[in-house]
Amino acid sequence: DSGVTQTPKHLITATGQRVTLRCSPRSGDLSVYWYQQSLDQGLQFLIQYYNGEERAKGNILERFSAQQFPDLHSELNLSSLELGDSALYFCASSRTSGSQNEQFFGPGTRLTVL
Amino acid sequence: GESVGLHLPTLSVQEGDNSIINCAYSNSASDYFIWYKQESGKGPQFIIDIRSNMDKRQGQRVTVLLNKTVKHLSLQIAATQPGDSAVYFCAENTSGGYQKVTFGTGTKLQVIP
Numbered sequence: 656d657s658g659v660t661q662t663p664k665h666l667i668t669a670t671g672q673r674v675t676l677r678c679s680p681r682s683g684d685l686s687v688y689w690y691q692q693s694l695d696q697g698l699q700f701l702i703q704y705y706n707g708e709e710r711a712k713g714n715i716l717e718r719f720s721a722q723q724f725p726d727l728h729s730e731l732n733l734s735s736l737e738l739g740d741s742a743l744y745f746c747a748s749s750r751t752s753g754s755q756n757e758q759f760f761g762p763g764t765r766l767t768v769l
Numbered sequence: 770g771e772s773v774g775l776h777l778p779t780l781s782v783q784e785g786d787n788s789i790i791n792c793a794y795s796n797s798a799s800d801y802f803i804w805y806k807q808e809s810g811k812g813p814q815f816i817i818d819i820r821s822n823m824d825k826r827q828g829q830r831v832t833v834l835l836n837k838t839v840k841h842l843s844l845q846i847a848a849t850q851p852g853d854s855a856v857y858f859c860a861e862n863t864s865g866g867y868q869k870v871t872f873g874t875g876t877k878l879q880v881i882p
Contacts, residue, residue: 657812657814659812688870690872697858697872697873697874697875698813698858698872698875699872700870700871700872745812745813747812747813757803757815757818758803758815758870759815760805760812760813760814761812762811762812763811763812
C-alpha cells in the first residue's frame with residue numbers, strides 16, 4: 656500500500672459526459688501528479704500540483720483540468736468525454752516538487768467511456 | 770488482471786536466473802532516472818533510481834546501469850523470482866527543478882517457475 660488513495664476505482668460513463676477523479680496523497684506529501692495509462696500510449700504525464708499550485712504540465716487535453724485543494728487532495732476533471740479517453744488514470748504524490756523525488760502511485764481509476 | 774499495452778516487449782526468464790531489462794531514453798538533459806514495477810491491476814511501484822552523475826547503483830537484488838553516451842539504461846534483477854513478474858518501466862526526469870517524468874513504454878517480465 657503506497658499510502659495514496661484514489662476514488663472511484665472504476666467509472667463507466669457515456670461520451671459527452673463529465674467525470675471527476677479524486678486523489679489523496681500520502682500524509683506529508685505536497686506534490687500530486689496525474690498520469691493517464693492507455694493500452695496504446697503507455698503512461699503519460701498529465702499535470703503536477705505542488706501545495707495547491709500548478710507546477711508542470713504534460714500531455715493534458717484542454718478538456719481536462721485539475722486542481723489541488725488546501726487539504727492537498729486533488730481532483731482531475733474530464734469533460735466532453737470521448738471513447739479514446741478510456742484508460743487508467745493514476746495519481747502519484749511526492750514529498751516536494753523537486754526533480755529528484757520518488758513518486759508514490761495510487762491504485763488508479765479505470766475509466767470506461769461507452 | 771489488466772494488461773498494460775498490447776505490444777509490450779516481453780522477457781521470459783527461468784526462475785533463479787538473472788534478468789536484464791533495457792531502456793533507451795531520448796532527452797540528453799535528463800538527469801534522474803527511475804525504474805518502476807507495475808504488477809497487474811496495480812499502480813507503478815518505485816524500484817531503484819540513479820542520478821546522471823553515476824553509472825551504476827545497486828539495491829537489493831537489483832542493479833541499475835546508466836550509459837549516458839548512448840542514452841541507455843538497464844535494470845538487472847538477480848535470482849529472478851515469480852514475484853518479479855510484472856511490467857517494468859524506466860522513467861527519465863528533465864532537469865529544471867520541476868519533476869516532469871517521461872515513462873518508457875515498458876517491458877513485461879515473465880518468470881517461468
